[in-house]
Amino acid sequence: xxxxxxxxxxLFRKEGQNVTLSCEQNLNHDAMYWYRQDPGQGLRxxxxxxxxxxxxxxxxxxxxxxxxxKKESFPLTVTSAQKNPTAFYLCASxxxxxxxxxxxxxxxxxxSIL
Amino acid sequence: AxxxxxxxxxxxxxxxxxxxxxxxxxxxxxxxxxxYVQSPGQGLQLxxxxxxxxxxxxxxxxxxxxxxxxxxxxxxxxxxxxxxxAAEYFCAVGGGATNKLIFxxxxxxxxxx
Numbered sequence: 001x002x003x004x005x006x007x008x009x010x011l012f013r014k015e016g017q018n019v020t021l022s023c024e025q026n027l028n029h030d031a032m033y034w035y036r037q038d039p040g041q042g043l044r045x046x047x048x049x050x051x052x053x054x055x056x057x058x059x060x061x062x063x064x065x066x067x068x069x070k071k072e073s074f075p076l077t078v079t080s081a082q083k084n085p086t087a088f089y090l091c092a093s094x095x096x097x098x099x100x101x102x103x104x105x106x107x108x109x110x111x112s113i114l
Numbered sequence: 115a116x117x118x119x120x121x122x123x124x125x126x127x128x129x130x131x132x133x134x135x136x137x138x139x140x141x142x143x144x145x146x147x148x149x150y151v152q153s154p155g156q157g158l159q160l161x162x163x164x165x166x167x168x169x170x171x172x173x174x175x176x177x178x179x180x181x182x183x184x185x186x187x188x189x190x191x192x193x194x195x196x197x198x199x200a201a202e203y204f205c206a207v208g209g210g211a212t213n214k215l216i217f218x219x220x221x222x223x224x225x226x227x
Binding site: 110 | 123148150155156157158159160163204211212213214215217218219220
């Protein structure tokens with residue numbers, strides 16, 4: 001079945017440590033997105049990418065980095081510069097042809113601080 | 115500024131009762147509107163979408179939504195709620211070449227037996 005796979009489901013970070021969240025899709029979608037979800041705040045866009053080797057900052061990019069070396073993969077690194085990383089992280093993808101196609105979501109990764 | 119407002123943080127309804135979740139948006143161009151549902155610890159599932167045409171759209175799980183341009187609203191409705199509908203519901207607006215979405219803060223629905 002086609003879909004978006006996020007791993008791991010749960011992740012713990014020590015102080016000063018960088019961690020990487022994986023997002024893989026087999027939907028052949030051009031665009032991929034990373035969101036952060038905090039209680040009562042909805043989803044906020046961290047980074048997005050419309051094409052391989054290109055990506056743009058979203059609304060809350062500070063303390064995060066991404067790469068897009070393959071169409072299927074869009075990993076997110078939470079760096080030590082992100083002082084409040086505890087949150088639920090969601091990856092999404094969508095086609096860009098025809099514009100305004102719905103985004104499809106993975107099941108998320110919950111990141112906590114040790 | 116582009117924004118989505120979901121005025122109700124929590125709603126509790128009895129099983130079998132009707133449901134309406136409110137969504138108001140502010141968007142400079144033609145809005146493309148979505149409703150998503152999220153079960154605890156899960157990702158978001160698309161319920162329905164509005165791009166153009168008939169302002170009453172049907173979605174999955176018996177949900178429907180009505181686009182009212184004059185009120186900048188896109189409210190979600192269901193005539194009879196089931197216990198399995200308990201979840202968090204998000205309204206989103208998008209548009210443009212990047213297909214970026216702006217989400218509301220969500221409405222948490224509880225269903226009483």
